Amino acid sequence: MMTLTSSKDTGRQEPGPSGDAGSPGPAGRRRPRGRTKASGGTRGQGLVAHIFLLPWMIGMVGVTAGPLVASLVLAFTDYDLLSTPQFIGLDNFVRMAGDERFWAAVRVTLVYVLVSVPLQLGFALFLAVVLDKGLRGLSLYRSAFYLPSLLGGSVAIAILWRQIFGENGLVNHVLGWFGIELGSWLQDPSLALSTLVVLNVWTFGSPMVIFLAGLRQIPEELYEASMIDGAGRVRRFWSITIPLLTPIIFLNLILQMISAFQAFTQAHVVSGGSGGPLDSTLFYTLYIYQRGFVNFDMGYASAMAWVLLLVIAAATAANFIVSRRWVYYGDE
């Protein structure tokens, strides 16, 4: 490859003063070459790389970045898909502040995230620890626990859930043995959300698999050394397993939190698209959907979507900041 050698040569000549300070263009362009190692010519592969990246670039501009900017613009407009968008400044956000259903959606989503994610991770961690090391049939158990994670997002399981928590469903049957009589969980505003929380907890298998992979990274010597020092089972768990696993706990927390904020399918199917009863399962994304694609209130829906983006970004950033206090990254 010609470019390979030529760039290497110029790279070698260049570290000295680039001389032509008067023309920043070429000098600026040449500088990165000096950085690249002998392995490749910067400019030569740039062209090839962009040919490889052609689909990605079209997608990035047309399907991702373009729409991202467009929805930000739409957030400041009134747009019903038929007439031209009207710029209305901050009106959508002002409306949001006074919109009771918006606040219902915020409440429902926050409760869902704050309750279901810790419960789900708790189960995942507990079972990962029980399954770790020295247990026969590990892979069998792991598969059984993981299966719900693959199925949990489907409409089929949402349909099953509607029946299980219905008036004569499995759950009420079992509660009946203990003399507890409840009506349909899905009709009761104080219970409906909990069925969706249970559904999310039910899919603890995927964070569990990640925990299992993390547990395998903990050196056995640490446990042996601590046993020689007389540390018991509980002590070892809290002083070795948990601290060394904190990076994985953190990773799982971020992943599951982001996905819980965006939950949609299950709420849509279980509540029949309404988010009811009494907006008790009106997930944030479900309300965006209703506003945008049922009422064709596209400007308002875009504004809501951007609020969601900012909330997720802020929650993630907050987690990263707090993580410095509790996540352990090797010897420091």
Added chain:
Amino acid sequence: MAASPTTSVPRQVTRHVVLVVFVLLMIYPLLWMVVSSFKPSNLILSQTGLFPSEITLENYADGWDALGSPFSLFLGNSLLIGVGSVLGNLFSCSLTAYALARLNFRMGKVYLALTLMTIMLPFHVLVIPQYILFADLGWINTYIPLLLPKFLATDAVFIFLMVQFIRSLPRELDQAAMIDGAGPFRIFWSVILPLMQPALITTTIFTFIWTWNDYFGPLLYLTRTELYTVPVALKSLVDTETQSGIGTMFAMSLLSLVPIVLFFIFAQRYIIKGIATTGIK
């Protein structure tokens, strides 16, 4: 946690008992659904056990034709979109990943960072302008809005997965091929792609399962019954619940899960590895 030498036999037994009870508790609803799909609808809710007093295939026969078109149509539509999405992701993500992992060019790191950032982006921020764009192009009630993005490398998780994988391959292979006179396209096609097989399999599995389960996309873009994928077809069964009955809903729901369970049985190794390395669900 427990190092094996000290774990006593009774302790092992208790652990197994607890685990088995837990597994049963989790899987019971699924088993009950399987059994119920073979029971007459009026018996489903009154019988909570796993041994039906009466067995019938009626639910499957009724459900198959409940929506005017045979259910095979919806299964076929879903299969078409699933296979198309897999091809799209394999094509576009592997090209992208190779360029980002192996080629030296100035914007490489920036592009990779951009790609990683899009993983975090909530779908809902993009979907409204996308819908407006696709509607303008007259693509509502076509599969283009569901398939085209897959050919444009928009599933960044798989790019990430493949970049990680390519980086783990020794660079000497590329260099040897280069000395033999192979250009980047040749190296990609004959050296990297064959070695990437595990990453490609993981991508195939997850792309298929996700698109098979995808509900939001088809809900937005498909309004004509004959174009429905399985999830939206199931939802319309629910909407006509009173006529169709629980039995038929269960029967068709189970059919919809069969491909996923098959993947689960035959490709578990890749699934488990995929989650453990990238954190995908």
